[in-house]
Amino acid sequence: KVDAIEFGSGISANDILLNRDSDNLVLTLKNSTDRITVSSYFSQDATSNYRLEEIRFVDGQVLNIDTVKSLVQQATDGNDRLFGYAVADTLSGGLGNDSLYGYAGNDLLQGDEGNDTLYGGAGNDTLIGGADSDYLYGEDGDDRIEGNNGNDTLYGGAGEDTLIGGSGNDYLAGDAGNDIYQLGNGWGQDTINNYHTESNALDRLEFTDNITADKLWFSKSGNNLEINLIGASDKVSISNWYSGKNYQISQFTAADGKTLLESQVQNLVNAMSSFGVPAGGESEMTVEQRQQLEVIIAANWQ
Known part of the structure; x- marks a missing residue:
């Protein structure tokens, strides 16, 4: 069983900001107030039953768990x-x-x-x-x-x-x-x-x-x-x-x-x-x- 989030037309991976808030994964659409929070995504280092295996985009790009874990460790110019x-x-x-x-x-x-x-x-x-x-x-x-x-x-x-x-x-x-x-x-x-x-x-x-x-x-x-x-x-x-x-x-x-x-x-x-x-x-x-x-x-x- 593979659980996934699929974004619709007009949204690519470059349009989404990934952040970690405690054990939660937060996906925010850039230049908007739209967001998705995946509760307890990072529980047990994202190996628990709360994990979400894939984040999919219409252009075929797929972010798996390892990619997400790496992306949320990247610093920005702000307060991270x-x-x-x-x-x-x-x-x-x-x-x-x-x-x-x-x-x-x-x-x-x-x-x-x-x-x-x-x-x-x-x-x-x-x-x-x-x-x-x-x-x-x-x-x-x-x-x-x-x-x-x-x-x-x-x-x-x-x-x-x-x-x-x-x-x-x-x-x-x-x-x-x-x-x-x-x-x-x-x-x-x-x-x-x-x-x-x-x-x-x-x-x-x-x-x-x-x-x-x-x-x-x-x-x-x-x-x-x-x-x-x-x-x-x-x-x-x-x-x-x-x-x-x-x-x-x-x-x-x-x-x-x-x-x-x-x-x-x-x-x-x-x-x-x-x-x-x-x-x-x-x-x-x-x-x-x-x-x-x-x-x-x-x-x-x-």
Whole structure:
């Protein structure tokens, strides 16, 4: 049995817009208000009893299920909602403020232009925000989440995730699992919320590019730990660091391969505050103070 929609004379495939609305398929006649909604078409990835096998046109063109599933994943210049399936999908939002849903599978989601919202779903996904200010949710799985340009908000969700804010003033929250935060040159003024409930969490903050241990200035700001890049405006604030271990990051690594453990962080905070210069103010230190700082850095960064 083959269920089908047949369009009459004067209507070709080019005259019909196909969109997905949740699990429904919506067919709209261009330049009109006419539409057909096929309820639950995409239920179980269009394999359920609600499926419609063919969409037919008088010129002989036929759209089968696989073709429809592909067409509704194509972005427009507007604000799109694109959905993946239970496979490894690649979704790109293009222009507009888009919402992309990966669902199951190891997906690649790219927001491109606009203020986009990306949901990885289950699987080990890669989420890339692109330009403007985006919201990225890794959800389940070991995800790689990149904000790129703009002031982005990144949530790792469950799993061992890698969060990269990129340029702009970003908010990063690893959530559950052993997560990695990466900051490179020009990272902006970021905030990390590393709250976790696991007692054995091993989260890490990695400084990449040419950011070596001697370029990082540690200070306390209220209840937060602040790390400034010396000689630049870049800084990262780790929220509620001084509220307890559930907010702290287990280790820090610098581009020169050196590692700083969470138990050694306060040594640097105390030493740097004792010099009486502002955060990142190494240029105001005396020669003697610089020499003292080098000894402290060498003793704690291994």
